[in-house]
Amino acid sequence: QLQLQESGPGLVKPSETLSLTCAVSGGSISTNSHYWGWIRQPPGKGLEWIGSVSYSGKTYYKTSLKSRVTISVDTSKERFSLNVNPVTASDTGVYYCASAVDHLLQLHSWGQGTLVTVSS
Amino acid sequence: QSVLTQPPSASGTPGQRVTISCSGSSSNIENNYVFWYQQLPGTAPKLLIYRNNQRPSGVPDRFSGSKSGTTASLSITGLRSEDEADYYCATWDNSLSGLFGGGTKLTVL
Numbered sequence: 001q002l003q004l005q006e007s008g009p010g011l012v013k014p015s016e017t018l019s020l021t022c023a024v025s026g027g028s029i030s031t032n033s034h035y036w037g038w039i040r041q042p043p044g045k046g047l048e049w050i051g052s053v054s055y056s057g058k059t060y061y062k063t064s065l066k067s068r069v070t071i072s073v074d075t076s077k078e079r080f081s082l083n084v085n086p087v088t089a090s091d092t093g094v095y096y097c098a099s100a101v102d103h104l105l106q107l108h109s110w111g112q113g114t115l116v117t118v119s120s
Numbered sequence: 121q122s123v124l125t126q127p128p129s130a131s132g133t134p135g136q137r138v139t140i141s142c143s144g145s146s147s148n149i150e151n152n153y154v155f156w157y158q159q160l161p162g163t164a165p166k167l168l169i170y171r172n173n174q175r176p177s178g179v180p181d182r183f184s185g186s187k188s189g190t191t192a193s194l195s196i197t198g199l200r201s202e203d204e205a206d207y208y209c210a211t212w213d214n215s216l217s218g219l220f221g222g223g224t225k226l227t228v229l
Contacts, residue, residue: 039165039220046122046206046208046220046221046222046223047157047159047165047208047210047220047223048220049210049217049218049219049220052218060216060218061217062217062218063215063216063217064217096164096165103153103155103170103171103212104212104218105153105155105210105211105212105218106155106167106170106171107155107157107165107167108167108176110164110165110166111164112164113164
């Protein structure tokens, strides 16, 4: 069974870069028809799709975040990453990594989520 | 405010049927698949319905999805206390972006 685990700093200063990594186990990140995505949830609010990457490195980003977000995949280490730069307080929230099959929003497997706070 | 509109809350008593709507437009719901997620308190979301009306293995058949025009719906029959959670719809938008609805908090009275 596929397992995903987020890791990265829990506190980031405004105007700096938020960097998170998602480690994939129980399956290969190089599986065709799989997409690897990031979703976030501000405290007490709803879900927001950030973007996804295929195993070949093709990326898909939320239009309004495209200028600040980079998602990449490292098949040799079975992990994918998220960078958001620059960050503001509105980027505070729980960040989830997830695996999608056949469709970018068919998110079958999720990490437990990691809280990132943007504050000086 | 989300492009996909869901009622902020819904409620029902055990055994009842509850329906949660998700309203969009011709640039998203009408021409794309709809997905539904269940988020229990303090946990990651779980895929409940994919491609409008398909259930992943392990999801009870009490949960069903449908779509008509620019509105999608999630129905739960035989409501149980463990169904108390937040429910989100999701779909693709023709602006090449994924969208989630604002979420509906379901209370089992």
